[in-house]
Amino acid sequence: MQKTAITPTREQNYPEWYQQVISAADLAENSAVRGCMVIKPWGYAIWELMQQDLDKRFKKTGHVNAYFPLLIPLSYLEKEAEHVEGFAKECAVVTHHRLVADEENGGLKPDGELEEPLIIRPTSETIIGESFAKWIKSYRDLPLLINQWANVMRWEMRTRLFLRTSEFLWQEGHTAHADADQALLETKLILDLYADFAEQVLAMPVIKGEKPCFERFPGAVSTYCIEAMMQDCKALQAGTSHFLGQNFAKSSGIQYQNKEGELEHAWTTSWGVSTRLIGGLIMTHSDDNGLVLPPRIAPQQFVIQPIYRNEEQQQIVLNYCQKLKTDLEQQSFAGNEIRVLIDDRDIAGGSKSWEWIKKGVPFRIEVGMRDIEKNSLMLAPRDSIGNKQAISRDDLIQNAVTLLMTMQDNLFNKARQFRDSKIYSINSLSEFTQFFAGELNIDSGFASAYACDEVQIEQFIKPLKVTARCMPLAENQETGVCIFTGNTNAKKMIFAKSY
């Protein structure tokens, strides 16, 4: 009978465990505004690290940042037919521009109705398209590679912290190119960038793939994604990259003159990742004692806990800790200074330790008089609780980077091993049905099967509450017989229950 810091455990009640991890790690909380969250400092620090890393990658690949308005005229959204249909139902609409005293009922009421309603952006293709149309005149203006860090709002029916909130933070890239090939290359470049980020930084293994037609972004020609498996075997779409063809260029009038002097529509892409990644991060690594952070995304990589009994000792121990912190900070890990915090708060040592465990800090270091006399320390790694060990100060300083790197690799390998062990090859419709009905002695997982990219296969999977996640790019060469329709030339498709 082992006591866990988080109740219930993952096995007892996974969704509730998820909420509890967020609360125990102090990442975020529900706000008074329906469906919107307050991201607290520890959660926001994780987001900032994601932003910094991604931003560097975008800039290295030639993109630049800009900012576009939060409010989009209704008429802009109406321009692209599929886009309207996909988003109309979940938009927040601004219809008035001031408040006046409400004589009848007291309080305030909206006044000054707008001639044209404005919608709060659910995504920015249309309003950025408007600017692109003005900016692009000649083939010399292409490619145009823009990214924006922003918030968007989608009026979701049911929300869950980080995974689906009404307002969320993200980056959205929008690019325009002179031809289809260039745009498609961009789409794939970003897909690779996202996958590399997810795996190297978040230690979250992902499958790169293309969405089947019925899961495409509204208005896109093709949608590519990275799909991750959570510890309950559900799938999480962790990022998308869309090839928009000329659809938005035509609806927004993005045209350029080519070398021959002819007017042509540009080819555009859009792509994004959001604060949902934090949800994915939580559900990939965390355990029954709370959050587990891969070192590269941990706001603090080492937390030093000084232990002393009186003011005299306090002085000695704190000085020692300060020097230790400096020595660690002089090294760099994954291109950044090692992040170290001395937690000198006057609270009981036990609860202080548990607090950092629940927050997922990779390494805790305890320093007391005994250690100082022996020039050693107690080192407690987050990924193996109970494995607290004495280590000499010199060893720690020398091996700090290796320790971080090793933990980063271990977390990724563990997650990848878990995922790979839960992907099953399915060869018939009956097997498919049994698999998702839990009749195959398999708890759950991803199903990999040949399926054709046609809307009609939805009728087979929807009743099972299963979704088609993607057609993995790595397996796109082989073709087979669709388990639903019997058509040949079907590609491998991944199916799963999803968030």
Add this chain to the structure above:
RNA sequence: CGGGGCGUAGCGCAGCCUGGUUAGCGCACUUGAUUUGGGAUCAAGGGGUCGUGAGUUCUAAUCCCACCGCCCCGACCA
């Protein structure tokens, strides 16, 4: 929008059925003492429009009515 549940201290709840002192408990918080190497102990404190409004009554957290809000299940989820 349908079905179910819940609003009492920052959080979690009891009290309501059967109306009756000053509305209580746990956690958290403050102060003091003793502690301190894996979730400390004791003592003393602070903190409440009992969701809102109207009603029944000598008396309402408790009974009646209306409204508001939240949660769960379903529909929805690019």
